[in-house]
Each structure stands twice: as C-alpha cells, then as structure tokens.
Amino acid sequence: MQNEERVAKGRQLVERMFGDGILNYLEGKAGSEGFGSQGARLALRDIFGGVWVDDTLSPRERSIATLSMLIALRAEGEIQNHVRGAVNNGLSAKEIEALILHSAYYCGFPASGVALQAAETVLTEMGKLNNAE
Amino acid sequence: MQNEERVAKGRQLVERMFGDGILNYLEGKAGSEGFGSQGARLALRDIFGGVWVDDTLSPRERSIATLSMLIALRAEGEIQNHVRGAVNNGLSAKEIEALILHSAYYCGFPASGVALQAAETVLTEMGKLNNAE
Amino acid sequence: MQNEERVAKGRQLVERMFGDGILNYLEGKAGSEGFGSQGARLALRDIFGGVWVDDTLSPRERSIATLSMLIALRAEGEIQNHVRGAVNNGLSAKEIEALILHSAYYCGFPASGVALQAAETVLTEMGKLNNAE
Amino acid sequence: MQNEERVAKGRQLVERMFGDGILNYLEGKAGSEGFGSQGARLALRDIFGGVWVDDTLSPRERSIATLSMLIALRAEGEIQNHVRGAVNNGLSAKEIEALILHSAYYCGFPASGVALQAAETVLTEMGKLNNAE
Amino acid sequence: MQNEERVAKGRQLVERMFGDGILNYLEGKAGSEGFGSQGARLALRDIFGGVWVDDTLSPRERSIATLSMLIALRAEGEIQNHVRGAVNNGLSAKEIEALILHSAYYCGFPASGVALQAAETVLTEMGKLNNAE
Amino acid sequence: MQNEERVAKGRQLVERMFGDGILNYLEGKAGSEGFGSQGARLALRDIFGGVWVDDTLSPRERSIATLSMLIALRAEGEIQNHVRGAVNNGLSAKEIEALILHSAYYCGFPASGVALQAAETVLTEMGKLNNAE
Numbered sequence: 001m002q003n004e005e006r007v008a009k010g011r012q013l014v015e016r017m018f019g020d021g022i023l024n025y026l027e028g029k030a031g032s033e034g035f036g037s038q039g040a041r042l043a044l045r046d047i048f049g050g051v052w053v054d055d056t057l058s059p060r061e062r063s064i065a066t067l068s069m070l071i072a073l074r075a076e077g078e079i080q081n082h083v084r085g086a087v088n089n090g091l092s093a094k095e096i097e098a099l100i101l102h103s104a105y106y107c108g109f110p111a112s113g114v115a116l117q118a119a120e121t122v123l124t125e126m127g128k129l130n131n132a133e
Numbered sequence: 134m135q136n137e138e139r140v141a142k143g144r145q146l147v148e149r150m151f152g153d154g155i156l157n158y159l160e161g162k163a164g165s166e167g168f169g170s171q172g173a174r175l176a177l178r179d180i181f182g183g184v185w186v187d188d189t190l191s192p193r194e195r196s197i198a199t200l201s202m203l204i205a206l207r208a209e210g211e212i213q214n215h216v217r218g219a220v221n222n223g224l225s226a227k228e229i230e231a232l233i234l235h236s237a238y239y240c241g242f243p244a245s246g247v248a249l250q251a252a253e254t255v256l257t258e259m260g261k262l263n264n265a266e
Numbered sequence: 267m268q269n270e271e272r273v274a275k276g277r278q279l280v281e282r283m284f285g286d287g288i289l290n291y292l293e294g295k296a297g298s299e300g301f302g303s304q305g306a307r308l309a310l311r312d313i314f315g316g317v318w319v320d321d322t323l324s325p326r327e328r329s330i331a332t333l334s335m336l337i338a339l340r341a342e343g344e345i346q347n348h349v350r351g352a353v354n355n356g357l358s359a360k361e362i363e364a365l366i367l368h369s370a371y372y373c374g375f376p377a378s379g380v381a382l383q384a385a386e387t388v389l390t391e392m393g394k395l396n397n398a399e
Numbered sequence: 400m401q402n403e404e405r406v407a408k409g410r411q412l413v414e415r416m417f418g419d420g421i422l423n424y425l426e427g428k429a430g431s432e433g434f435g436s437q438g439a440r441l442a443l444r445d446i447f448g449g450v451w452v453d454d455t456l457s458p459r460e461r462s463i464a465t466l467s468m469l470i471a472l473r474a475e476g477e478i479q480n481h482v483r484g485a486v487n488n489g490l491s492a493k494e495i496e497a498l499i500l501h502s503a504y505y506c507g508f509p510a511s512g513v514a515l516q517a518a519e520t521v522l523t524e525m526g527k528l529n530n531a532e
Numbered sequence: 533m534q535n536e537e538r539v540a541k542g543r544q545l546v547e548r549m550f551g552d553g554i555l556n557y558l559e560g561k562a563g564s565e566g567f568g569s570q571g572a573r574l575a576l577r578d579i580f581g582g583v584w585v586d587d588t589l590s591p592r593e594r595s596i597a598t599l600s601m602l603i604a605l606r607a608e609g610e611i612q613n614h615v616r617g618a619v620n621n622g623l624s625a626k627e628i629e630a631l632i633l634h635s636a637y638y639c640g641f642p643a644s645g646v647a648l649q650a651a652e653t654v655l656t657e658m659g660k661l662n663n664a665e
Numbered sequence: 666m667q668n669e670e671r672v673a674k675g676r677q678l679v680e681r682m683f684g685d686g687i688l689n690y691l692e693g694k695a696g697s698e699g700f701g702s703q704g705a706r707l708a709l710r711d712i713f714g715g716v717w718v719d720d721t722l723s724p725r726e727r728s729i730a731t732l733s734m735l736i737a738l739r740a741e742g743e744i745q746n747h748v749r750g751a752v753n754n755g756l757s758a759k760e761i762e763a764l765i766l767h768s769a770y771y772c773g774f775p776a777s778g779v780a781l782q783a784a785e786t787v788l789t790e791m792g793k794l795n796n797a798e
Contacts, residue, residue, distance in 0.1 A: 035492060035528050036515050038500050039508075046711065047238050047508060056231035061197055064190075065232055068198040069239045072205035074340070074473070075509040093301060098189035099198055101304050105180050106202045108640040109305075109313060110341040116302050129301050168625060168661050169648050171633050172641075179312065180641060207606070207739070208642040226700060234703050241507040242704075242712060243740040249701050262700050313637050322630035323596075330593055331600040331631055335638045338604035340473070359434060364588035365597055367437050371579050372601045374773040375438075375446060376474040382435050395434050445578065446770050455763035460729055463722075464764055467730040468771045471737035497721035498730055504712050505734045567758060567794050568781050570766050571774075579774060606739070607775040 003049075010049030013059065017085035059089040064099060071103045071115045079118040084126065093128045136182075143182030146192065150218035192222040197232060204236045204248045212248050216255040226261045269315075276315030279325065283351035325355040330365060337369045337381045345384040350392065359394045402448075409448030412458065416484035458488040463498060470502045470514045478517040483525065492527045535581075542581030545591065549617035591621040596631060603635045603647045611650040616658065625660045668714075675714030678724065682750035724754040729764060736768045736780045744783040749791065758793045 015023045029040035052062055063086035070079045086096060096119055104112035123129045148156045162173035185195055196219035203212045219229060229252055237245035256262045281289045295306035318328055329352035336345045352362060362385055370378035389395045414422045428439035451461055462485035469478045485495060495518055503511035522528045547555045561572035584594055595618035602611045618628060628651055636644035655661045680688045694705035717727055728751035735744045751761060761784055769777035788794045 035496055035519055035522065038496065039503065039511060039515055042500070042503060043508065051231070051235045051238060054231060056227055057197075057235070061194065062235060064194055064197050065201040065235055066239060068201035069205040069236060069507075070509060072202040073240065073507070073509060075513070078509045078512065094189055097301055097304065098184070098187060101308070102184045102190070102195060102198055103202060104305065104308060105184060105636075106199060106640050106642060107206065108335075108339070108638050108643070109309065110336060110339060110344045110638060111640070112305065113344065114341070116305055120301055123301065168629055168652055168655065171629065172636065172644060172648055175633070175636060176641065202640075203642060206640070206642060208646070211642045211645065230700055230703065234707070237504075237704065237707060239507050239509060241505050241510070241734075241738070242708065243505060243735060243738060243743045244507070245704065246743065247740070249704055253700055256700065317630070317634045317637060320630060322626055323634070327593065327596055328634060330589075330596050331634055332638060334597040334600035335604040335635060338601040339639065360588055363434055363437065364583070364586060367441070368583045368589070368594060368597055369601060370438065370441060370770075371583060372598060372773050372775060373605065374468075374472070374771050374776070375442065376469060376472060376477045376771060377773070378438065379477065380474070382438055386434055389434065450763070450767045450770060453763060455759055456729075456767070460726065461767060463726055463729050464733040464767055465771060467733035468737040468768060471734040472772065493721055497716070497719060501716045501722070501727060501730055502734060504716060505731060506738065567762055567785055567788065570762065571769065571777065571781055574766070574769060575774065601773075602775060605773070605775060607779070610775045610778065 006053050007045055007049035009053045010044060010047075013052055014044070014048050017059075017063075017088045018081060019084075022081075060086075060091065063089040063091060067096070067099060067115075068103065071100065071111055072107045074111055074114060076114055076118055079115050080122050083119045083122040087123070087126055087128060093123050096123070139186050140178055140182035142186045143177060143180075146185055147177070147181050150192075150196075150221045151214060152217075155214075193219075193224065196222040196224060200229070200232060200248075201236065204233065204244055205240045207244055207247060209247055209251055212251040213255050216252045217259065220256070220259055220261060226256050229256070272319050273311055273315035275319040276310060276313075279318055280310070280314050283325075283329075283354045284347060285350075288347075326352075326357065329355040329357060333362070333365060333381075334369065337366065337377055338373045340377055340380060342380055342384055345381050346388050349385045349388040353389070353392055353394060359389050362389070405452050406444055406448035408452045409443060409446075412451055413443070413447050416458075416462075416487045417480060418483075421480075459485075459490065462488040462490060466495070466498060466514075467502065470499065470510055471506045473510055473513060475513055475517055478514050479521050482518045482521040486522070486525055486527060492522050495522070538585050539577055539581035541585040542576060542579075545584055546576070546580050549591075549595075549620045550613060551616075554613075592618075592623065595621040595623060599628070599631060599647075600635065603632065603643055604639045606643055606646060608646055608650055611647050612654050615651045615654040619655070619658055619660060625655050628655070671718050672710055672714035674718045675709060675712075678717055679709070679713050682724075682728075682753045683746060684749075687746075725751075725756065728754040728756060732761070732764060732780075733768065736765065736776055737772045739776055739779060741779055741783055744780050745787050748784045748787040752788070752791055752793060758788050761788070 011023060011027070014026065026040045026044055029037050030044050031037075052059070057065070063082065067079065067082050067086055070082055083096060087093075091099075097116075100112050100115045100119060103115060120129065144156060144160070147159065159173045159177055162170050163177050185192065190198070196215065200212065200215050200219055203215055216229060220226075224232075230249075233245050233248045233252060236248060253262070277289060277293070280292065292306045292310055295303050296310050318325065323331070329348065333345065333348050333352055336348055349362060353359075357365075363382075366378050366381045366385060369381060386395070410422060410426070413425065425439045425443055428436050429443050430436075451458070456464070462481065466478065466481050466485055469481055482495060486492075490498075496515075499511050499514045499518060502514060519528065543555060543559070546558065558572045558576055561569050562576050584591065589597070595614065598614050599611065599618055602614055615628060619625075623631075629648075632644050632647045632651060635647060652661065676688060676692070679691065691705045691709055694702050695709050696702075717724065722730070728747065732744065732747050732751055735747055748761060752758075756764075762781075765777050765780045765784060768780060785794070
C-alpha cells in the first residue's frame with residue numbers, strides 16, 4: 001500500500017469511527033500552520049494513516065486495544081471518543097461493558113468506573129442502551 | 134454456566150495460556166492459608182474463572198485487551214506472562230508486534246520499548262521468532 | 267462469617283460511608299441486567315462485601331489506604347466520594363489534611379493539590395471546616 | 400543565599416509566573432491555620448522558595464521541566480497554570496507547541512492532546528495565538 | 533516541637549523503621565555536598581523530620597498510607613523498604629497481606645501482584661512468614 | 666529541511682547522544698524486517714529524525730524535557746539512556762541533580778529516588794562524579 005493510499009484509507013476510517021465533524025476539524029488543523037497543526041498531521045498521517053490502517057489487526061481489534069490503553073491511562077475524554085469509534089468498528093454495548101469489567105481487575109475498580117460512566121454517556125447518545133437491555 | 138463450571142473452565146484456560154507450572158503454583162497457593170493465598174483465590178475464581186471465561190469477548194480478544202492494559206501500566210513482568218498467554222490464545226508474533234507498535238502512539242515510545250523487549254524475550258523462548266521473519 | 271452475612275455488612279458500610287442514595291443506586295444497578303450491573307455487583311459483593319468488611323484492618327485504616335491509593339492514581343471524582351467515606355469512618359478534617367500533605371512527598375505536589383481541592387469541597391459540604399479551624 | 404532571601408525571590412517568581420491573584424491566594428492560605436495552609440507553606444517555602452529559585456537551571460528550563468512532568472502525569476489543571484508560567488518565563492507559543500509534540504512520542508498522543516487543548520485555552524486568553532500564526 | 537527536635541525524632545524513626553545502615557547512609561549523604569546530597573537532606577529534614585513525625589496520624593497509619601501510595605505508583609523497590617518499615621511500625625504480615633488484597637481492587641491485580649512478591653521477599657527475610665501461617 | 670536531511674541529522678544526534686553502538690543497533694533493526702524493525706524505523710525517522718532535530722527547542726532543552734517525562738513515567742531503563750544523552754547534549758552532573766530534585770516535588774520522592782540512582786550509575790560510568798564534588 002502506497003503512503004498516499006494509506007492516508008486516504010486513514011481518513012475514511014476517522015470518518016467512519018468519529019463522524020465527519022471530527023474529520024473536518026482534523027483536516028482543517030492539519031492543513032494550517034496554526035497551533036496544534038503538527039499534532040493533527042501526526043494523527044492523520046502516522047496514527048490513522050499508519051498503524052490503524054495496517055490490517056495485521058482488524059479495526060475491531062484495534063478498538064479493543066485502544067480502549068484498553070485509554071482506560072489504563074485514565075484518559076477520560078478520549079475514552080468517550082473511542083467508545084464511539086469502537087461501536088462504529090463493530091463492538092456492541094455488551095462487548096464494551098465486558099471489556100470495562102475486564103479492566104476492573106487489571107486497572108482497578110476506580111479506572112473502570114470512570115470508563116463505565118464515559119461509555120454510558122456515549123452509548124446512550126448513540127441509542128445503544130435501550131430498555132430491553 | 135454454574136459457578137463451579139466457570140472455575141473449572143478458568144483453570145483450563147490458565148493451563149493453556151501459562152502452562153501447568155503456573156496452574157499448580159496458583160492452585161497450591163489458593164488451597165493454603167499462607168501469605169498470598171487470597172490473591173491466588175481471587176485469580177482463579179474471579180479473574181480466570183470470572184471475566185476470562187465469559188465468552189462475550191473471545192480469549193484472543195481478552196489477550197489483546199490485557200496486553201494493552203499492561204503495556205499502558207508499564208507492568209513489565211506481567212507483560213512477559215501475557216505475551217505467552219496471547220500466543221497460546223492464537224496471536225502470532227506479527228500481531229503482537231503490531232499491537233506494541235499501536236501502543237507506541239497511545240502510551241508513548243518508552244512504554245512500547247519495554248513491551249517490545251519483554252515480548253522478544255518470550256517469543257524467542259517459545260521459538261516464534263525464526264530467521265525467516 | 268458466611269457470604270451472605272458479609273454482603274449484608276458491606277451494604278451497611280456503603281450506607282454509613284456514602285449515604286443511602288449511593289446504596290440505593292448501587293443496589294438498583296446490581297439487581298438489574300442493564301449496562302453497568304456487573305460492576306455494581308462486583309462493588310457490593312467483592313469490594314464492600316469482601317475486602318472492606320474483613321476486619322484484619324479497620325474501616326478507618328481502609329479509608330486511609332483507599333484515599334492514599336486514589337490520590338496516587340489521581341482519581342479525582344473517587345477522591346471526593348472517599349473523603350466523605352473517610353469522615354464517616356472517623357477521620358477528622360485535620361487527619362485528612364495530614365494524609366494529603368503526606369501524599370505531596372510521595373505522589374508529588376500536583377497530585378496532592380488535586381486531592382486538597384476535592385477534600386475541601388466535600389468537607390465544606392459536610393460542615394467540617396468551620397471558622398475555628 | 401539566605402533562607403529568607405530565597406523565599407522572597409520565590410514570591411517574586413510566583414507573582415511573575417502566575418500573577419498576583421495566585422500569590423495573594425497562596426500567601427493568605429500560608430498565613431492562616433486553615434485547611435490547606437501547610438500545602439501553601441510548602442509551595443512558597445520549599446517549591447518556589449526552594450528549587451525554583453536555585454539558579455543551577457534557569458526559570459525557562461524549569462518551566463520546560465515542569466510542563467514535561469505535568470504532561471506525563473496528565474495533570475490537566477496544573478498544565479494550564481504552568482503554560483501561563485512558561486510564557487512568563489520566556490517560552491513562545493511555538494516553543495510550547497514543540498514541547499507538546501515532543502511529548503506525543505514519549506507520553507503518548509492522548510496525553511499530548513490533553514496538553515494541547517489546555518495550552519490553546521491559556522495561550523488564547525493571553526493573546527499569544529494571533530491570526531498570523 | 534522545635535525544628536531541631538523534629539529532625540532528631542525523624543532520625544530515630546528512620547533508624548527504627550529501616551535500621552541504622554539506612555540511617556547512616558542517609559546521614560552520610562546529607563552531610564556531604566556530593567551527588568544526591570540534597571535529596572538526602574530533603575528526606576531527613578522534610579519527609580522524616582517533617583510529615584512522618586507529625587502525630588496527627590500515627591506511624592502505623594502513615595505506613596499504611598505510604599505502602600498504599602507506593603503500590604498504586606508501582607514503586608517496587610520502595611515497596612520493599614516500606615514493608616520493612618511497616619512491620620517495624622507494628623503491622624503484622626496478615627495486615628500487610630490484607631492491605632495488598634485491598635489494593636487489588638483499587639489499583640488492579642497486576643499492581644497488587646508486584647506488591648505481594650515484594651512483601652513476601654521482605655517478610656521472609658524478617659522471619660515473619662512461618663510454617664504455621 | 667528536506668526529509669532525508671532530517672533523518673541524517675537525527676542519526677548524527679543518536680550517535681552523539683548514545684554512541685555508535687546504539688546507532689548501529691537501531692540501524693540494523695530498522696534495515697531488517699525482523700521483530701521490532703518498525704519500532705526502530707519510528708525512532709530513527711519520526712523521533713530522532715523528526716522532533717529531536719526540529720530546532721524550535723535545542724537538544725539541551727529536549728534532553729531536559731525528555732528526562733522530565735521519563736522520571737514522571739518512572740521509566741527506569743530509559744532514564745539511564747537519557748542521562749547519557751543529556752550529558753552529551755551539554756548538561757552537567759549538577760544540572761541533572763537539580764532536575765531530579767525538582768522532580769521530587771512534582772512527581773514525588775520515590776520517582777526522584779529511582780532517577781537519582783539511575784543517574785548516579787551512568788554519571789559514574791561516564792566519569793562525571795569525581796571526588797571534588
């Protein structure tokens with residue numbers, strides 16, 4: 001896969017995972033020379049256009065990995081983004097809950113509690129937590 | 134699945150992932166009243182006989198999650214154990230390397246460097262890094 | 267102590283430490299199959315009905331330990347809950363301040379600053395910081 | 400340098416870095432016996448009147464060090480304060496951005512993202528991010 | 533309590549908790565101008581001669597707090613020192629084990645596992661883990 | 666500066682900071698397809714050939730930043746490497762000691778203690794700690 005092709009695939013992935021609002025925001029930043037523009041280029045070129053599009057692991061598996069890392073790091077805001085991304089990469093609410101419960105034993109109950117709350121917020125917004133559950 | 138059945142399945146998983154040396158060690162501890170016995174019971178009953186055997190996520194996916202958390206936590210010794218477990222749950226050396234490279238962007242290069250070294254040690258011991266690679 | 271008895275004692279402890287609002291919330295979650303219900307069962311059965319009611323350490327000592335861990339982990343929201351719990355397990359505002367100052371040397375001044383602010387908020391709400399101090 | 404002289408120099412540094420609002424707040428706390436007074440005395444006497452005024456490293460270099468530590472610790476609120484301090488110790492917006500990009504590789508992209516946002520907020524308030532950039 | 537008196541009490545505490553080897557090492561460093569001398573003076577004057585001798589919390593309670601923070605920070609080497617200190621401040625092996633099990637739920641199983649191993653090493657050296665246990 | 670030129674400058678920096686043993690090791694890895702080769706390419710291309718050679722901050726300042734981050738992350742092995750790099754970027758033993766003492770207040774005394782020991786080992790090897798100090 002050529003470099004340009006990878007970056008294009010990375011942008012598609014950003015759009016699918018987080019929506020075109022986030023994609024446009026990152027592309028706007030990345031195309032400027034303003035504060036934070038280098039970070040946006042790093043995200044689009046090396047993170048999404050680099051590791052995420054490498055199919056040694058599937059997007060679903062990379063969402064599991066990323067959420068696990070963010071929970072361990074207690075990165076609250078990013079957990080919300082990546083719960084959305086995980087759903088759009090095919091994880092169900094039940095699977096995300098199972099991942100968070102798993103984290104309770106490895107990262108501690110407080111870290112999993114923060115994640116549970118962040119996930120509940122996003123899953124509710126996305127209509128993934130219905131009465132039947 | 135009944136409680137007893139879960140714990141039995143958890144023990145099988147410990148044996149498959151880490152070998153019967155570790156299983157015997159944990160069972161010996163768990164069956165005693167000595168120092169660390171409660172921790173061993175927690176591992177066998179709640180962690181392996183609890184979350185790990187819950188099939189909402191597969192053992193392969195739980196290995197991805199666990200390794201990701203341990204890398205983020207910089208838990209060097211445990212990374213070695215769980216690289217072994219991950220291989221025995223079906224991850225190839227290439228997949229483990231991809232996971233660690235992914236972690237470089239989310240947890241920082243130093244955390245991924247520690248993991249790379251730990252993984253190289255274990256994968257070499259297991260004969261998973263041959264010349265052809 | 268039988269299992270059931272422990273869980274009952276754990277619920278009493280949750281009520282004393284955090285109030286019946288939190289107890290009812292956790293029991294409601296734990297009695298459902300909804301998102302987060304497994305986490306609530308873990309809290310009531312294994313954490314409060316498990317380690318907290320084990321009298322090898324007193325509730326007062328477990329509050330000191332828990333607050334210390336949460337400060338080190340920078341778990342801001344949980345610090346607020348456990349300052350309340352600590353007061354209800356017998357720690358005075360002066361003792362909580364001394365614990366936070368101790369943490370400045372072991373966890374760094376920024377971690378202790380976050381804790382100081384969280385504690386001041388809760389202790390003020392509880393009427394524990396009066397003019398005389 | 401005598402002790403008293405150091406503390407006096409430390410207060411001047413606090414005023415220059417954070418403004419006299421913060422200095423007055425800390426001095427008010429430090430002069431009282433209220434909750435948090437010991438922490439304020441530690442800050443004025445040992446941190447600002449101790450390490451910060453030791454000229455083995457310049458204030459500019461100590462701002463680089465402090466921001467780096469706070470980013471690694473994910474100490475969001477304190478990052479905001481110390482971005483302000485760093486500007487007042489002579490770092491430009493470009494230099495702060497470069498430091499945060501550096502941190503992306505050592506502390507992970509999520510940690511640098513939190514810092515970037517905190518820095519953007521403060522630098523905008525201080526009028527350091529103009530259109531031309 | 534005068535400053536000098538506090539420092540003297542702090543030295544006695546260091547000797548009781550860690551033995552005179554450590555006390556002599558720290559005093560030697562603190563009395564020199566060599567590398568690390570400022571750190572040794574900080575330890576003797578502000579940490580042991582400061583917070584540790586403040587009797588708002590007892591040495592036993594400060595040992596519980598310190599161990600809890602070190603477990604959460606995964607500070608392996610220091611855990612060994614402070615297990616020794618905790619025993620010399622009156623904690624039994626059973627109480628230390630209970631504290632570590634408590635930490636499994638708050639800091640995660642891997643953090644508690646590191647602590648369990650460190651504690652077992654030191655408690656064995658100190659002859660506190662006999663057959664009867 | 667063109668991409669190729671940056672990478673060439675990055676290699677010179679690696680050689681100056683860590684010696685040609687490390688440079689050869691990284692180049693060997695980076696030129697292979699073996700385990701860890703992607704990590705080595707990331708280091709040479711993006712970290713040393715990317716941020717480190719960007720002269721918005723000097724190598725001396727980037728060494729201060731990197732050491733600060735590594736101390737906060739408790740990344741013991743990497744601290745040793747970067748103490749060596751810092752000396753080769755112009756920091757004296759006294760300046761490194763001042764940085765570590767600074768970290769005691771921001772990251773906690775245990776984190777600074779680990780760094781002090783790592784630094785003492787490397788500085789002694791490099792002949793930077795003589796009797797006169």
